[in-house]
Amino acid sequence: MIDIAIFDEHKLVLDGLSVLLSGISDIRIILSCDNRSVLTEKLKSMQIHVLILNMHDISVRNLNLIVQLNISSPKLKILIVSVIDSEEIVLKTIKAGAKGFLGKDSDRNSLLEAIYTLRNGHDYYSKSITHLLLNRYISSLKADDVNQNTDMTSLSSRQIEILKLWGESYTNQEIAERFFISVRTVESHKNHIMQKLNLKSTVDMVKYAIKNNIIEI
Amino acid sequence: MIDIAIFDEHKLVLDGLSVLLSGISDIRIILSCDNRSVLTEKLKSMQIHVLILNMHDISVRNLNLIVQLNISSPKLKILIVSVIDSEEIVLKTIKAGAKGFLGKDSDRNSLLEAIYTLRNGHDYYSKSITHLLLNRYISSLKADDVNQNTDMTSLSSRQIEILKLWGESYTNQEIAERFFISVRTVESHKNHIMQKLNLKSTVDMVKYAIKNNIIEI
DNA sequence: TTTTCCCTTACGTGAAACACGTAATTGCAT
DNA sequence: ATGCAATTACGTGTTTCACGTAAGGGAAAA
Structure with missing residues (x-):
């Protein structure tokens, strides 16, 4: 049975x-x-x-x-x-x-x-x-270890926060104001995201975010 | 029955x-x-x-x-x-x-x-x-008429061509070279697309293209 | 037929975003 | 303690965006 x-x-x-x-x-x-x-x-x-x-x-x-x-x-x-x-x-x-x-x-x-x-x-x-x-x-x-990176855990919570807002069409300026940080920092975060995930363009970043349910279509 | x-x-x-x-x-x-x-x-x-x-x-x-x-x-x-x-x-x-x-x-x-x-x-x-x-x-x-615009038909074929390549992470420069047109023209096309569809950001444009099967996730 | 409308092409200008590097501080983990 | 990653931030040069303007062509309507 x-x-x-x-x-x-x-x-x-x-x-x-x-x-x-x-x-x-x-x-x-x-x-x-x-x-x-x-x-x-x-x-x-x-x-x-x-x-x-x-x-x-x-x-x-x-x-x-x-x-x-x-x-x-x-x-x-x-x-x-x-x-x-x-x-x-x-x-x-x-x-x-x-x-x-x-x-x-x-x-x-x-x-x-x-x-x-x-x-x-x-x-x-x-x-x-x-x-x-x-x-x-x-x-x-x-x-391999089950907990090995499958992209799931690779972004930090801050990076995900920023990716989320950006995915809702916020500008870097708006994101910066929201988090009381510099625009340059927002740029840095995005750069780090793209490096980390080996993405070649922002278009790829949108796709990644959608695939991983970070942003909604 | x-x-x-x-x-x-x-x-x-x-x-x-x-x-x-x-x-x-x-x-x-x-x-x-x-x-x-x-x-x-x-x-x-x-x-x-x-x-x-x-x-x-x-x-x-x-x-x-x-x-x-x-x-x-x-x-x-x-x-x-x-x-x-x-x-x-x-x-x-x-x-x-x-x-x-x-x-x-x-x-x-x-x-x-x-x-x-x-x-x-x-x-x-x-x-x-x-x-x-x-x-x-x-x-x-x-x-309403069934054939009324549901966004499906509103883009011209040229605009779709450009949106497609851009959706595959081509740069404006690369798109321009591919079509033997100026980078400024590629920009124009994208501007027109965003105006026509009333999109507020490129992120929105990616989403639109995905929703309408113009680009693949 | 002429007018009108959209498509395609293109430029100007200033603002925003991106690419790539560097770097200080913090905090967690080994 | 020492290392590694996260968060913060700037410098500089390139690319893209936003918005306006505009010319030429073609198709459809007046």
Whole structure:
């Protein structure tokens, strides 16, 4: 018997995924959840084998969720379901500690296959993902420390504050006034951000901030 | 009997949604599809009452899909399912011709309710959405021409070309060289873009370009 | 047909932002 | 204690932005 938890921000999709698994005799859905903090809380007191996590967007929040769950529930295997399947993003979830990834080519059978595979202690990536990762060394990635930089922790809080305001179209002058610092300092912070993240232009910086949910589109 | 088509780019979610509707006696799922062009083609030769469209992102592509389906199949009612529920986005889908919107607070019952409501010729918006739209005049919006500007057509092709390169972190100088024009002209184009779209900063311009799929994140 | 409107091209000028380097102070961690 | 990163800030030169002006071309409307 495999005990499953499912998380999806969209109730409808959550219900859909639940129903897909409801007929299987050796799979038991223990928890079906659309709230992040409820999920974290409940998982602490439960012995779940596999968590199915539908990620609508790859944000720092979501990646951190994976990292934290891996710490608080080391036995839990996390299976990512997502339409997003760029190489970068798959790698990030794996680094964060996910044990499987189902891209948008996956169907119900892949889902079941993935659950059994994860339960048996192995990893599962759907075909399109495996193809993506062919030239990468997944194992070497996984050998790294989970807490290693995946861009998540690399910006300081001050840098994020400034990036946030700038991402809301504040001018350097306005940011400087807001924080009672010099315009030159604001420039410095931005320079440091770009150096640190190896960004080539401010356009890249906007993209980075959006990708990491620091600013909203 | 209500004939339904379901579209979702993610097979797994598609299957989930299908299963949610499979037990209902007066609902018949005619088409279950994860490919945009297949969907467009098949809908032409079918008499579908309600199309359930799961939008993972609100792009020009997706909005145009709605517009086009409304033209090619005027009787078809389009029901949007999406985790994205910002006011702007809901308004855009309504402008494009969607007849219903299920936000992430919706469950199976809302889905059924929405389908019946749409079949009866009325619109359906889930609670969170209705709340969003309280102060807006949905009806007046809908009275407008579907082809009215939703920002999609307002930029000239030259302006888009320049926006694209700039969105890939090209400098004005590089863009100028690429097109054999002066740097000042590139600046002019950007000025005109910002004036036309009433953007306050380049950050806004990046966001605009991303929202409208002119540049990739 | 002439007028009107938008697109594309381009410049002038002053302000703001960027690139790159340097550097002092603070605070945390090894 | 010593090192490393964060925060603050400036110098200097280049690039981009903001706003105005403007000429030439083409398409559509009057």
